Amino acid sequence: xxxxxxxxxxxxxxxxxxxxxxxxxxxxxxxxxxxxxxxxxxxxxxxxxxxxxxxxxxxxxxxxxxxxxxxxxxxxxxxxxxxxxxxxxxxxxxxxxxxxxxxxxxxxxxxxxxxxxxxxxxxxxxxxxxxxxxxxxxxxxxxxxxxxxxxxxxxxxxxxxxxxxxxxxxxxxxxxxxxxxxxxxxxxxxxxxxxxxxxxxxxxxxxxxxxxxxxxxxxxxxxxxxxxxxxxxxxxxxxxxxxxxxxxxxxxxxxxxxxxx
Numbered sequence: 408x409x410x411x412x413x414x415x416x417x418x419x420x421x422x423x424x425x426x427x428x429x430x431x432x433x434x435x436x437x438x439x440x441x442x443x444x445x446x447x448x449x450x451x452x453x454x455x456x457x458x459x460x461x462x463x464x465x466x467x468x469x470x471x472x473x474x475x476x477x478x479x480x481x482x483x484x485x486x487x488x489x490x491x492x493x494x495x496x497x498x499x500x501x502x503x504x505x506x507x508x509x510x511x512x513x514x515x516x517x518x519x520x521x522x523x524x525x526x527x528x529x530x531x532x533x534x535x536x537x538x539x540x541x542x543x544x545x546x547x548x549x550x551x552x553x554x555x556x557x558x559x560x561x562x563x564x565x566x567x568x569x570x571x572x573x574x575x576x577x578x579x580x581x582x583x584x585x586x587x588x589x590x591x592x593x594x595x596x597x598x599x600x601x602x603x604x605x606x607x608x609x610x611x612x613x614x615x616x617x618x619x620x621x622x623x624x625x626x627x628x629x630x631x632x633x634x635x636x637x638x639x640x641x642x643x644x645x646x647x648x649x650x651x652x653x654x655x656x657x658x659x660x661x662x663x664x665x666x667x668x
Contacts, residue, residue, distance in 0.1 A: 415439040415483060415490045417470060417527070418497030420447040423546060423588065426614035427494050430622065432459035439464045439490065441479055441497070470497050470523040471515040480530035489538060493531035495524045496546040500558045513557055520561035521568075528572060532581060539580040542625050545569045547585045549638050562587075566631065573630040585631050586621045588612055589638040612638075 414431045418424035419440035428438055432455045440455075442448050445467040452463040466482060468475040483490050498520050501508055524545050535541025547569065551562030569585035576583055589612060617634035624632035633642045 412491045413437045414492035416494040417441040423614050424496040426618040430618045432461045437462040441466045443469045471518040483530040492542045494544045535581040536579045541581045543583040547587045549589045584625050587633045
């Protein structure tokens with residue numbers, strides 16, 4: 408019997424998560440797709456089955472809710488139905504600054520961006536390590552390289568956590584990669600009510616292209632994947648800049664954005 412490959416993707420019904428589903432299905436992966444809304448999951452499942460002739464399992468779950476998150480973790484730990492690749496992509500942002508927003512919203516965002524990544528990476532990496540092969544991809548952001556509010560802070564954690572996980576998995580046959588994209592053509596910013604209409608065209612990435620680049624980086628064993636030459640430069644410069652200068656630039660950019668809203 409051939410060795411079947413199965414990937415579990417969170418936030419699978421739109422944006423980067425949906426692009427991962429399409430690309431992995433094209434590469435012959437069966438899929439477990441995770442998102443909050445069952446109807447949207449069913450639409451994506453029908454699309455993937457019809458276009459790529461792969462098996463697709465639906466798992467509706469709100470990852471900010473611990474019991475529902477645990478159901479996804481239990482699926483990753485299932486020895487009889489092994490997962491070969493985990494893509495932690497689910498997430499959302501908010502337009503309000505930390506002190507002007509609702510604390511409950513901030514806590515929900517932290518649960519999805521950080522706690523869900525922690526819990527699912529633990530379940531997935533343990534299961535993969537037991538079999539001696541697999542990949543964990545945690546979708547972070549270049550926002551994690553600069554002070555950009557609680558979203559950027561959460562993404563900084565995702566990147567640092569993934570680097571630590573990769574080190575712990577070294578030599579096990581299992582890899583961990585943090586994908587750090589910049590502005591990408593999805594519905595993410597619209598859902599977050601963030602105005603990005605004035606951003607120059609050169610800053611925009613396409614979800615399908617960045618996913619292909621990320622998967623190539625995974626094959627190459629890279630721990631940090633920054634798609635797009637423009638963002639490779641930005642990330643490199645940001646890591647060399649004094650933090651005081653980064654804070655000043657970030658504060659100025661945020662002030663201009665809010666003034667234009």
